Amino acid sequence: MPLVGRESETAALRAALDDCRAGIGTTVLLAGEPGIGKTTLAGAVAGWAREAGTVVLTGRTGPEIGTPPLWPWWQVLHGRPEHDVLAALPEADGDVAALRGQRLRAFETVARGLQDRPGGTVVVLEDLHWADEATLALLAHVTGRPGVLAVGTYRSTERPPALRAGLVALDRAGARRLDLRTWSGAEIAAVAADVHPGWRPVLLELSGGVPLHVRELVATLRAAGLADSPPARPGWPLGIPASLADITAERLSRLSPTAREAVGAAAVAGDAVGCAELAALCGLGADDALAALDEAAGAGLLVASGPAPDRHAFPHALLRDAVYAGLPAGRRVAVHRAAAAAVAAGTMPGEPVTHLLASATDEPSRAAAVRACLAAAAGSRAVPDRAAAVLDAALALPGVADADRCALLLAAAEAEFAAGLAEAANHRCTTAADLAAGLDGPARAAVLARASLVVRGLGGPVNTTVLELAGRALSALAAHTPDDDATRARVLAQRALAAADVLGFDELGDDPAEAFRLAERSGDGLALFDALRARQHAASGPDGVAERLEIARRMAGLTHPADAGLWGSIWRIDAALQLGTIETVDGELARLAVLAEQLGWPLAHWHRHRMTAAVALLQGRFVEAEEAADTALDWARRTEDRSAVAIDTAFRTELHRLQGRAGELVPALEDAARHAGTMPIFQAHAGSMLAAVGDTVGARYWLDRLRPVLEDLPHDGRWLPTVASTAQLGADLGDTDVAAVCARLLAPYAGYFIAGGSGSVRCDGSVSRVLGVATAAAGSRDEAIRHLEAAVVAEDRAGALPYRTMSEIALAGLLVQDPARLDLARLDAAAGHAERAAATARRLGMPEELCRADGVLVTIRRARQDRTGLTPREREITTLLAEGRTNREIAGRLVLSERTVESHVANVLGKLGLARRAQVAGWVAEHGPVR
Structure with missing residues (x-):
C-alpha cells in the first residue's frame, strides 16, 4: 500500500531504521487522530525491516479494563527468554517496594536482551493511548539502546494520565514524535486514482481527510459499483455512511453468519483470535473457524497476525470499536460471559x-465483577493508575452493595496514595466513611479505621482530613470492636501524628504511649509500625535523641510494611546530625538510596535526596548540595505534600546565605510568609535571612513575634533550630534580652548540632557556636570564648567547614575585643583562627564570611602595631629599614649619627621580636606600616 502524503515521515523512519542496523538506538512515536495512518506507517517500517533481515517484534495494547500490566510487551517478547523475566514478576502478593525494585531489574534485562543484535531489532507497539504506566516506562527504558528501533503509535485525541506522564518520560529519554496530518485533496486523488474525479470533493468533505475514512468510503464506492461513474447528484448516495461504524456495519452485512459471528467474537476478545478463542466464544470447530477467519480477512475486516496461521486481529482499533458497537446487547453479554469463563479456565x-464487568447485569454477576476488580487491582499495585481504573470501572456498575463500594473506594484510595495523589485519596476515604453509615457496627468501624490509615507520612492540609477520619474511626472502634488492640493502636498513632501537624505538638497527648502499649500487646507488625512513628514524633525534641535511636533501631528491624526500613534510616540520620556524629551518616545515606530504589515512591526518593543535600551543605559542598536539592524538589512536587516543597525554601535560604546570595530568596520568603508566617521556626529563619541582607526593620518584626513565645515553645523536633536561629537573630539585632534567654535555653545542649529531630531540613553546625554568639551579645565574653572554642573543635571534627569558618571568625573577633587583656599570645591565636577562616571562606565561596575574616585580620594587624611600643623616631627608622636603607642612609635622611641609628635599630628589633634587620621588611609586609 503506497504511503501517500508521508514523504517526510518515511524519510525519518528509514533513517531511523538505518541507524538501528548500524547499532544506534532510537524511539519514534507516531501520533494522530484515529484512522490517520499510524498503523500503516508502523507496518511499513516493519516491512522494510523484514526485507533487510532485521528482527521485528510487535505488540498492541487494548482498551479493556483489567488488561494486565505490560501486556503488549508480553506479545513482543513471546517465545524469547526475556518473556520469562516479565512472567516472573509477582502479581498480587508482593509489596509495592519489592515490585518496583524487581520491575526495574526486569526492565534492564529486557533492554539488554533486545540491544546489540546483529542487524538490529525493531519493536512496534501500537495504540499506546491505552497503555498502562509500566508499558510506557519500559518503552522509555528501552529508548536509545544500541541497535533498537522502537516505533509506537498513539491517538493524539486521547491523552489519559498514564500517556501524558509516559510521553514526558519518553521525551526526556530522547524519543522523537511524528504528528501525522490529514490528507489533502491531491493526496485523496492519489489514493482514489480509479475513482471518478467527481467523487473526490465528496470524499474530502465527508472524510475530513482522515485516511482510514477515505479508504473505507472508496471501498464502499467500489463495492457498490459506483466508483467508475460521476456522482449523479451532490452528496453521498449510499445511505450517507457518516461514521466508520456505518461503513463497518455495511461491510459486515456481506459476510456469512459464521464469519460475522467470528468478527463479533474477535471484537469482544479485543486481541488477536484464533481457533481456540472462537471455539470458546462461538463454539466453532477448527475448520469452520478457519473458514470464517479467511472470509473476514478477505473482506478486510481482519488481518493475519503473528506466525500462527489462524491468528487474526483487526487492522485498526477503530474498526474493532465499530464492530463492537454494532453488536446487539444480548450477544455482547453472552460472548463476554463466555470469555470470562475461558480466561478463568486458562x-x-x-x-x-x-x-x-461487561457482563454484570444482575446481583450475582455484579458481585463477581467486584471481586475480580479487587483482585486485579491488588495484582496491579506496582501500577497504581491501572489499579484505580479497574476499581473505578467496578464503582460505575449500578446496584453494587454499600460494603462492596466501600471496599472499592478504599482500594482505589490506596492506589492513588501510592501514585502520590494524596488529596484524591483522602476524598475517596471520606466518601467511603460517609457511605459506611449504612453498614452494621463492626463493618462500619472497619471501614472507618481503614479510611483513616490510607494517607500517612505527609505534612500539610491533607492531615486535617486524616485527623477527622481518625476521630470518627476511634469512636466506632470503641463502640463496636473494643478488643481490637492492633487497629486501635494504628488509628491512635495516626491521630497523634495528624494532630501534631494540624494543631501542634502539644496535642499529641497520651496517644503515642497508648498506641505503643496496645501495639506491643497485640503483637501486630503494622500496629507496631504506626505506633513507632507516633512515638518517634513524641520524642522528637533534643531531650529524646537517645530514645529516637532506639525507636529507629526497632523500626529498621520490622519486615513489614515495606517502608519500615526507610523511616528507621531517616531517623538515624536525624539523630546523627543532631549529635554531630557525621561519620555515621554516610552509611545511612547509602542504605537510604537502596531503600528508595526498592520502594520507588516519590516520598522515598525525596527523603534520600534532601538528606544528601543537607550533608553536602553542612560540609561546604555547595554545588553538590544545590544539585541534590534540585532533584529532591522534583520528587517533592510529585508527593502532594506541601510541606515538602516549603522545606526546600528553608534549605535554600541557608545555602544562599552561606554563598552570599541571600537577597535572591527574599521574594520567595515573602510568599512563604502567607502560608507559614505563624510558625515560630519560619519566623526565626525569616528574621535571620532579612538580617543577613541588612533589612533590620523586617528582621525586628519577626523577632518581636518570637519574643513572647520563646519560653513556651513546644519541645518538638523544631525546637532546637527555632531557638538557635532566634539566638543568632537576637545577637545580630543587639537584643541582649533575647540573646540571654536563648543562651539559657540552649545551654543544656551545648554539645549538640543544630538539626531537627523529626525530618531534619538541614544541619547548621554546632549549638556551641550560637551559644558563643548569644552569650557574647549578653555580655559574657569569657564564657562566649569557651563556647566558640568548643564549637571550632566540634565542627572541625564533623567536617562542617562553613560553620567552623563562622565560629573561627566570631572567636577571633572576641579575642581581640578586650585591649586590657590583649597580649601577643592572644593576638597569635586570633590571627590563626582568622587566617584559616579566610582561607576556607575563599575556597568554599563564602564572600561575606571572607569579608568578615579580612576585617578581623585588619583589626589584628592594627592591634599588633599598637602593641609594639615604638617611639615616633623608631617608627620612622622601621619604615626606612623596611625600604632596605643602610644605617648611613638612615642617618643622612634623619640627620642623626650612625651610632644613634644603630641604637634605634637595636631597639626596633627588640620590640618587634626580630633577630635581623632584614626581617623588618617581612614584618611590615605582614602587619602593615607602623603607626
Missing part, C-alpha cells in the same frame, strides 16, 4: 475482570 489470555 484457554484465553487476559484477566476475567474485563469480561465480568
Whole structure:
C-alpha cells in the first residue's frame, strides 16, 4: 500500500531504521487522530525491516479494563527468554517496594536482551493511548539502546494520565514524535486514482481527510459499483455512511453468519483470535473457524497476525470499536460471559475482570465483577493508575452493595496514595466513611479505621482530613470492636501524628504511649509500625535523641510494611546530625538510596535526596548540595505534600546565605510568609535571612513575634533550630534580652548540632557556636570564648567547614575585643583562627564570611602595631629599614649619627621580636606600616 502524503515521515523512519542496523538506538512515536495512518506507517517500517533481515517484534495494547500490566510487551517478547523475566514478576502478593525494585531489574534485562543484535531489532507497539504506566516506562527504558528501533503509535485525541506522564518520560529519554496530518485533496486523488474525479470533493468533505475514512468510503464506492461513474447528484448516495461504524456495519452485512459471528467474537476478545478463542466464544470447530477467519480477512475486516496461521486481529482499533458497537446487547453479554469463563479456565489470555464487568447485569454477576476488580487491582499495585481504573470501572456498575463500594473506594484510595495523589485519596476515604453509615457496627468501624490509615507520612492540609477520619474511626472502634488492640493502636498513632501537624505538638497527648502499649500487646507488625512513628514524633525534641535511636533501631528491624526500613534510616540520620556524629551518616545515606530504589515512591526518593543535600551543605559542598536539592524538589512536587516543597525554601535560604546570595530568596520568603508566617521556626529563619541582607526593620518584626513565645515553645523536633536561629537573630539585632534567654535555653545542649529531630531540613553546625554568639551579645565574653572554642573543635571534627569558618571568625573577633587583656599570645591565636577562616571562606565561596575574616585580620594587624611600643623616631627608622636603607642612609635622611641609628635599630628589633634587620621588611609586609 503506497504511503501517500508521508514523504517526510518515511524519510525519518528509514533513517531511523538505518541507524538501528548500524547499532544506534532510537524511539519514534507516531501520533494522530484515529484512522490517520499510524498503523500503516508502523507496518511499513516493519516491512522494510523484514526485507533487510532485521528482527521485528510487535505488540498492541487494548482498551479493556483489567488488561494486565505490560501486556503488549508480553506479545513482543513471546517465545524469547526475556518473556520469562516479565512472567516472573509477582502479581498480587508482593509489596509495592519489592515490585518496583524487581520491575526495574526486569526492565534492564529486557533492554539488554533486545540491544546489540546483529542487524538490529525493531519493536512496534501500537495504540499506546491505552497503555498502562509500566508499558510506557519500559518503552522509555528501552529508548536509545544500541541497535533498537522502537516505533509506537498513539491517538493524539486521547491523552489519559498514564500517556501524558509516559510521553514526558519518553521525551526526556530522547524519543522523537511524528504528528501525522490529514490528507489533502491531491493526496485523496492519489489514493482514489480509479475513482471518478467527481467523487473526490465528496470524499474530502465527508472524510475530513482522515485516511482510514477515505479508504473505507472508496471501498464502499467500489463495492457498490459506483466508483467508475460521476456522482449523479451532490452528496453521498449510499445511505450517507457518516461514521466508520456505518461503513463497518455495511461491510459486515456481506459476510456469512459464521464469519460475522467470528468478527463479533474477535471484537469482544479485543486481541488477536484464533481457533481456540472462537471455539470458546462461538463454539466453532477448527475448520469452520478457519473458514470464517479467511472470509473476514478477505473482506478486510481482519488481518493475519503473528506466525500462527489462524491468528487474526483487526487492522485498526477503530474498526474493532465499530464492530463492537454494532453488536446487539444480548450477544455482547453472552460472548463476554463466555470469555470470562475461558480466561478463568486458562484457554484465553487476559484477566476475567474485563469480561465480568461487561457482563454484570444482575446481583450475582455484579458481585463477581467486584471481586475480580479487587483482585486485579491488588495484582496491579506496582501500577497504581491501572489499579484505580479497574476499581473505578467496578464503582460505575449500578446496584453494587454499600460494603462492596466501600471496599472499592478504599482500594482505589490506596492506589492513588501510592501514585502520590494524596488529596484524591483522602476524598475517596471520606466518601467511603460517609457511605459506611449504612453498614452494621463492626463493618462500619472497619471501614472507618481503614479510611483513616490510607494517607500517612505527609505534612500539610491533607492531615486535617486524616485527623477527622481518625476521630470518627476511634469512636466506632470503641463502640463496636473494643478488643481490637492492633487497629486501635494504628488509628491512635495516626491521630497523634495528624494532630501534631494540624494543631501542634502539644496535642499529641497520651496517644503515642497508648498506641505503643496496645501495639506491643497485640503483637501486630503494622500496629507496631504506626505506633513507632507516633512515638518517634513524641520524642522528637533534643531531650529524646537517645530514645529516637532506639525507636529507629526497632523500626529498621520490622519486615513489614515495606517502608519500615526507610523511616528507621531517616531517623538515624536525624539523630546523627543532631549529635554531630557525621561519620555515621554516610552509611545511612547509602542504605537510604537502596531503600528508595526498592520502594520507588516519590516520598522515598525525596527523603534520600534532601538528606544528601543537607550533608553536602553542612560540609561546604555547595554545588553538590544545590544539585541534590534540585532533584529532591522534583520528587517533592510529585508527593502532594506541601510541606515538602516549603522545606526546600528553608534549605535554600541557608545555602544562599552561606554563598552570599541571600537577597535572591527574599521574594520567595515573602510568599512563604502567607502560608507559614505563624510558625515560630519560619519566623526565626525569616528574621535571620532579612538580617543577613541588612533589612533590620523586617528582621525586628519577626523577632518581636518570637519574643513572647520563646519560653513556651513546644519541645518538638523544631525546637532546637527555632531557638538557635532566634539566638543568632537576637545577637545580630543587639537584643541582649533575647540573646540571654536563648543562651539559657540552649545551654543544656551545648554539645549538640543544630538539626531537627523529626525530618531534619538541614544541619547548621554546632549549638556551641550560637551559644558563643548569644552569650557574647549578653555580655559574657569569657564564657562566649569557651563556647566558640568548643564549637571550632566540634565542627572541625564533623567536617562542617562553613560553620567552623563562622565560629573561627566570631572567636577571633572576641579575642581581640578586650585591649586590657590583649597580649601577643592572644593576638597569635586570633590571627590563626582568622587566617584559616579566610582561607576556607575563599575556597568554599563564602564572600561575606571572607569579608568578615579580612576585617578581623585588619583589626589584628592594627592591634599588633599598637602593641609594639615604638617611639615616633623608631617608627620612622622601621619604615626606612623596611625600604632596605643602610644605617648611613638612615642617618643622612634623619640627620642623626650612625651610632644613634644603630641604637634605634637595636631597639626596633627588640620590640618587634626580630633577630635581623632584614626581617623588618617581612614584618611590615605582614602587619602593615607602623603607626
